[in-house]
Amino acid sequence: MRIHAAAALLPGGWERDVTLVVADGLLVSVTPGSAALPDDIRVEALVPGMPNLHSHAFQRGFSGLTEWRGAGRDSFWTWREMMYRFALQLDPEGMEAIAALACVEMLEAGFTRLGEFHYLHHAPDGRPYADPAEMSRRIFAATEATGIALTHLPVFYAHGGFGGAAPTEGQRRFVQDVDGFDRLMEACAASLHRPQDRLGLAPHSLRAATPEQIRRLAQVWPGRPFHIHIAEQAKEVEDCLGHCGARPVEWLMDNAPVGPEWCLIHATHLTAAEVAAIAASGAVVGLCPLTEANLGDGTFPAADFLAVGGRFGIGTDSNVSISVTGELQMLEYSQRLAHQARNICATSGSTGTVLFTAALQGGAQALAAPAPVLAPGAGADLVALRDPLGLDDTGSLLDRWIFGAGVTVADVWASGAHLVEGGRHRERDRIFGAAAKAIRRLI
Ligand SMILES: [Zn+2]
Numbered sequence: 001m002r003i004h005a006a007a008a009l010l011p012g013g014w015e016r017d018v019t020l021v022v023a024d025g026l027l028v029s030v031t032p033g034s035a036a037l038p039d040d041i042r043v044e045a046l047v048p049g050m051p052n053l054h055s056h057a058f059q060r061g062f063s064g065l066t067e068w069r070g071a072g073r074d075s076f077w078t079w080r081e082m083m084y085r086f087a088l089q090l091d092p093e094g095m096e097a098i099a100a101l102a103c104v105e106m107l108e109a110g111f112t113r114l115g116e117f118h119y120l121h122h123a124p125d126g127r128p129y130a131d132p133a134e135m136s137r138r139i140f141a142a143t144e145a146t147g148i149a150l151t152h153l154p155v156f157y158a159h160g161g162f163g164g165a166a167p168t169e170g171q172r173r174f175v176q177d178v179d180g181f182d183r184l185m186e187a188c189a190a191s192l193h194r195p196q197d198r199l200g201l202a203p204h205s206l207r208a209a210t211p212e213q214i215r216r217l218a219q220v221w222p223g224r225p226f227h228i229h230i231a232e233q234a235k236e237v238e239d240c241l242g243h244c245g246a247r248p249v250e251w252l253m254d255n256a257p258v259g260p261e262w263c264l265i266h267a268t269h270l271t272a273a274e275v276a277a278i279a280a281s282g283a284v285v286g287l288c289p290l291t292e293a294n295l296g297d298g299t300f301p302a303a304d305f306l307a308v309g310g311r312f313g314i315g316t317d318s319n320v321s322i323s324v325t326g327e328l329q330m331l332e333y334s335q336r337l338a339h340q341a342r343n344i345c346a347t348s349g350s351t352g353t354v355l356f357t358a359a360l361q362g363g364a365q366a367l368a369a370p371a372p373v374l375a376p377g378a379g380a381d382l383v384a385l386r387d388p389l390g391l392d393d394t395g396s397l398l399d400r401w402i403f404g405a406g407v408t409v410a411d412v413w414a415s416g417a418h419l420v421e422g423g424r425h426r427e428r429d430r431i432f433g434a435a436a437k438a439i440r441r442l443i
Contacts, residue, residue, distance in 0.1 A: 001416070004036035005046035005384070007394045011373050014394040018046065022380040025196060025416035030374055041418070043411055045397055047356070048372040049112025049381030050324045051151075051363030054227070054265050054286045054315025057099035057116055057139060061439050062086045063320045076233050076295045083318075084170035086442060087120055092129075092138050094438040095120065099142035101435035104425040105322040107148055112381035112414040114148050115315065115367045117202050117227060117265070119155035119174045121184065126172030132180065133187035140191065146427065147419040149196040149381070151367035153227050154188055156181045156217055157204040162243035164210050174204070178216060185221065196379065196415040198368045200225025200261075206240060206248050211255055218257050225261055225368050227286065228252075231274075232266035232297050249274040258283050263366035265315070268298040275301060279310040284366040288317035289330035299334050303344050306358075313363030325402045328355045332402075352398035380416035383409055 001022045008018035008030070015032035019040070022028065036042055066082050090098075099116075106114060116139050122128050131137070136154060143150040157174040160167040167175045176184070189199055201221050203209035205228060209217075218226060231237055231248040240248045249270055252258060260282035267278065267285045278285060287300055295318070305312070314327040332351060335344035346354035360372040370379035385397065387407050401407035412420035419425055 002037065002040045003043060003046070003382070004034075004040040005043050007044070008032070008046040008374055009048070011375055018374075020046070020374065020380075020382070022413070022416045025380055027374065027376055027378050027380050029376055041411075043384035044387060045385045045394065046374065047383050047385065047398070048360055048374055049383050049412065049414060050110050050356075050360060051113040051115065051313060051367050051369050051372065052106055052111040052316055053115040053263060053284070053313040053363045053366045054288055054317050055102065055114055055116055055319060056119070056317065057102040057114070057142065057319065058087065058090055058095055058120060059083065060102040060105070060319035060322070061090070061094070061098040061442060063318070065443060076297065077235070079295055081170070087173060088124055088170065089442055090120065091124070092134055094442060095135055096138035096141050097431075097434040097438040099139050100145050100431045102319050102322065103142050103146035103148045104428055104431050106316065107146060107412050107414065107419050107425055108409060108423060108428075109322050110324040110383040110409045110412060111316075111322075112149060112383070112412065113151060113363075113367055113369050114143060115151045115153060115225075115227070117153045117155060119157050119204060121154075121176065122173045124173065128176075128180070131187065132184045133191060136184070136188050137191060143197075144194070146425065146431065147414050147417045149194075149369070149379075149415050150192070151198040151200055151225060151369065152188055152192065153200045153202040153225065154181070154184050155202045155204045156213065157208045158213060159208050159210065161207050162239050178213060181217075182220065194415075198225065200227060200368065202227040205229040205236075206251070207236065214256055223261060225263065225366060227263040227265060227366070229265045230267055231269045232292070234269060234298065237269050247271065247274065249278065253277040253281065260365065261368075263313075266292060266297060266300075268292060268300050270301055272304065275304050275310065276308055279305060279308040282311070284362045285310060285312045286315050286366060287312050287327070287331060288315045289327050289334060290321050290323070291317035293330055293334070294318065294320045299338050300331075302331060302335050303339065306345060311362045311365065312358060313366050314359045325404070328352070328359060328402045329404070331355065350395065350399050352402040355402065356398050380413055382411075382413040384411035386410040
């Protein structure tokens with residue numbers, strides 16, 4: 001397959017009239033300054049596909065259904081009760097249908113890889129399914145049906161709070177011991193068969209896994225993407241100080257082998273020392289700015305983190321809204337509101353380009369994905385943008401896309417498959433129909 005782009009964002013910057021040859025899911029050649037041939041697929045502006053480094057796909061099923069003020073103060077913790085109620089009802093078919101919906105929306109948004117932080121393991125009564133990977137397989141089926149690449153992150157979840165507290169009834173579908181988790185990992189490793197798929201793991205949080213369990217997981221499953229929720233809520237920081245005598249990130253840095261394969265999800269509440277320690281470790285911070293805003297988590301200190309060379313990627317987390325541009329825009333706007341200034345995340349040049357290229361690199365690192373570049377040998381994960389005004393100004397194109405000046409996603413290829421054309425996924429209608437049925441049964 002040959003694609004001809006009027007402009008393409010190559011590792012050295014924008015180039016004109018670029019021909020890309022794709023075979024077996026990879027870019028074979030990338031040639032700027034070349035003429036289009038009659039059978040080429042022609043696009044306006046081509047950029048690499050974005051990895052989505054943090055998602056709980058099933059949560060797409062109640063997007064927009066928790067924005068209703070109840071009696072008393074609503075918070076992350078009241079939202080979590082609603083999420084548990086939804087999670088407790090979901091059957092494997094519903095999981096597959098809703099996950100496929102989320103994957104379609106991710107691809108249409110310009111995400112080409114899903115990092116699925118997957119903790120809904122057992123049957124609604126809390127007993128394991130006969131196949132420990134039953135619910136994981138539903139995620140695999142959704143990614144195969146939609147074509148998005150997958151980095152699957154089975155979650156280890158053993159406790160209901162700090163200090164090894166017993167799990168609650170609402171957590172019964174998530175919890176297992178270390179042997180059960182090893183069986184799940186082995187079952188997942190045996191059934192992920194597409195060449196683009198990866199397997200990592202995720203101790204859920206310092207609330208749900210003890211220090212000994214986290215260290216054991218890092219020893220038994222070395223060298224794989226290793227993700228953990230951390231320091232998302234102020235209450236979590238207080239509880240951690242009470243139990244461990246240290247803040248969550250401070251404790252993690254002192255007690256766990258945090259390195260480049262680690263991804264610290266949220267890391268919202270940080271001291272200057274914690275900011276520096278994460279950056280020095282080479283770990284990626286997984287920012288989910290739309291969910292963090294939706295849940296009232298707080299504001300990540302992006303300016304300080306980027307100033308010391310910190311790496312980040314973006315995730316859609318609760319999937320309340322699935323949007324590459326929305327996440328990057330919210331990240332930048334949260335900083336502008338906090339600092340009462342403009343263009344915070346870039347120290348010079350286009351803010352959109354700085355945000356987009358940093359999130360590509362961080363996301364690929366966190367998900368063990370191929371290099372997110374338009375270059376020979378890289379994965380053919382491609383997003384074609386369309387500018388309805390035809391301004392022919394590549395220098396501002398990513399800013400005009402991210403900050404909402406009418407630029408849209410036209411075409412998307414993941415691992416070489418042409419999945420989105422004219423802004424629509426090729427299986428959109430069928431998958432939306434099945435998801436609507438599943439969601440109606442649940443609400
Ligand atoms: Zn999460």
